[in-house]
Amino acid sequence: EAQVTQNPRYLITVTGKKLTVTCSQNMNHEYMSWYRQDPGLGLRQIYYSMNVEVTDKGDVPEGYKVSRKEKRNFPLILESPSPNQTSLYFCASSFYRGTEAFFGQGTRLTVV
Amino acid sequence: TQLLEQSPQFLSIQEGENLTVYCNSSSVFSSLQWYRQEPGEGPVLLVTVVTGGEVKKLKRLTFQFGDARKDSSLHITAAQPGDTGLYLCAGDSSGSARQLTFGSGTQLTVLP
DSSP states (O other): OOOEEEEOSEEEEOTTOOEEEEEEESSOOSEEEEEEEETTTEEEEEEEEEETTEEEEOSOOTTOEEOOSSSSBOOEEESSOOGGGOEEEEEEEESSTTSOOEEOOOEEEEEO | OOOOEEEOSEEEEETTOOEEEEEEOSSOOSEEEEEEEOTTSOOEEEEEEOSTTOEEEETTEEEEEOTTSSEEEEEESSOOGGGOEEEEEEEEOTTOSSOOEEOOOEEEEEEO
């Protein structure tokens, strides 16, 4: 089944404790991205990747890191999480930029 | 950053009523996508409109792209409880490497 898989689905952590949210897609998509979703703000892009080893900042990159060592994986790293990073995070992939985006099921992160 | 404004932000209607959701921008998009998101899930693509003035129908849902490709609308005829969800528009700008610019969404509730 074609899908984007994120883990974990739910995560509660403390301020400053490094964490990684994994994302994997099995559709051989070139383009992958991370979004955060906050009430009233819609989906805002954090980082995107047009291909392996090619990543760039989206609209709200501060406090986040990503890597794209393999085509299928695009982990999101929070080196020192803060409470303002409490949000619902989505990973998405598509064949090329601008084409249909396939989303994971989301990761609800709470930083206390 | 290009902005997409959606209205209304919340909509609660009775089963059988019609409704229209609007997506407006001052920017021109090469295409515009509509997604529906259900609780606990990621957004799922409903339709993509590409040509100015284009109208697409998906059962009881009618999507229109503005002539100038700056705005779009989603009209639902005879809404049903199964239409309940968050509707998101997303614009693609061919001049940007970023994937999509999302609107803030319209939360639709259809009461039986």
